[in-house]
Amino acid sequence: MRISWVNIGAIAASVLAVGLIAGKNVGGSAAHQILNVSYDPTRELYQRLNPVFIAKYEKETGENVGVRQSHGGSSYQARQVANGEQTADVVTLGLPSDVEGLEKRGLIKSDWRGRLPDDAQPYHSTIVFVVRKDNPLNIRDWPDLIRPGVEIITPDPKTSGNGKLTALSAWGYVVAHGGDEFEAHNFLKKLYDHAPFLVPAARAAGVAFAIEKKGDVNIAWENEALREVDESKGALEIVYPSISILAEPSVAWVDANVEKHKSAALAEAYLRFLFTEDAQEIIAREGYRPSNEKVLARHADRLPEINLFPITLIAKSWSDAQQKFFAENGVIDTFYVPKPRSE
Structure with a gap:
């Protein structure tokens, strides 16, 4: 079976005050930006992943890009995207059922699991x-x-x-x-x-x-x-x-939104990056169980069986x-x- 930090005190007041926390805007002045709507604990994870992705993508394509983050309870976030209150290019949510809900609303195509490796699950947890x-x-x-x-x-x-x-x-x-x-x-x-x-x-x-x-x-x-x-x-x-x-957090690009934003290539590249070895190492160091079994094994002391x-x-x-x-x-x-x- 595949199963596999920002100071908490500094953000306590804002987290308690609202259910949605907007994350750091990496590459805020970039010509092309995407919005990653994610679940609550992944702030630090994507703050570490995003600069690595941006540097890699810009080196490969020459394009100036940016990634914005949004965080809150997974089901709350999914509802925000479904209602159009957040126009996510990609979602990285805590439950497959939250992505399935967006599929049922016609925002994500039904083949979303097969479009990425490992059933679109770059990491697991419990x-x-x-x-x-x-x-x-x-x-x-x-x-x-x-x-x-x-x-x-x-x-x-x-x-x-x-x-x-x-x-x-x-x-x-x-x-x-x-x-x-x-x-x-x-x-x-x-x-x-x-x-x-x-x-x-x-x-x-x-x-x-x-x-x-x-x-x-x-x-x-x-x-x-x-x-x-x-x-x-x-x-x-x-x-x-x-x-x-x-637990099987799942990711997908939001077809309806990337079509409007003309961001499909960037959104797909971003999610595919999560399955690369560099990203999987960051994922493991941040306490998530990477889908790459070799990377998971290297972190067995922190992520025990x-x-x-x-x-x-x-x-x-x-x-x-x-x-x-x-x-x-x-x-x-x-x-x-x-x-x-x-x-």
Whole structure:
């Protein structure tokens, strides 16, 4: 199975204030620019990738180009593109179902997976736990999150890819251990009972946990967990649960927009760059699991082998999971209550 940092304190206020963060505009005065609409934690990743791509592309073509970034909860970002509020040339989203939603709206052609290597997935990830130094509550696996007195920090599954993957991972844990859907539903409801609030996206959850010291455990993307621990200077630790989901962030150029912008060649070159060895090395160093197995193996000390289940354990596909769990009257709606932060 293929499974495989900007100071967090400096951006805390802006992340908590809004769900969408506009990233650095690399090559802001360039003659030709594209907009990459991405999910919440990838700010630093693309800030490192974009200058390398621009230098390579300009050397090869002689064209002066630029890349702009936009970041927020993956599902929120997808809706922004679908509604025309962000005219993305490319999307690099946290869930295949978010790209599929744009396909259904006619913005992306149906063959988008086959247009790029590795099913248009340049990297993979998963969901892990971040705990305080020495793990004072001895949190080791999913059942420990619903013990009395444990407070979890996780994003809202209505807006965040991290939030959706948290729910799917918890459900999958129960199913993988022989539980039925009734037991999985009860477990998931208990999990959200332990969340004092639900923020819109992954980075805001990390700020609440790592900087504001809210809660006992942050259920986070692996790359976010690695960054939080690195930034904490020993105050935080990662816990890998016994099993978690194989998260499959997916990328595509937005056909409807690149046609209008006359940016198809640049957009395609940008996404193909993500699969090059240079880009895969940057991807691994930033805490994502590159699709290139050789590159992944070189970073095994930072990205250890872990037990991941595919989405097909709990749904027919990512699209089916979206409908089953997160659509109107889906699983989440049977117990979901918005939990905004109270300051």
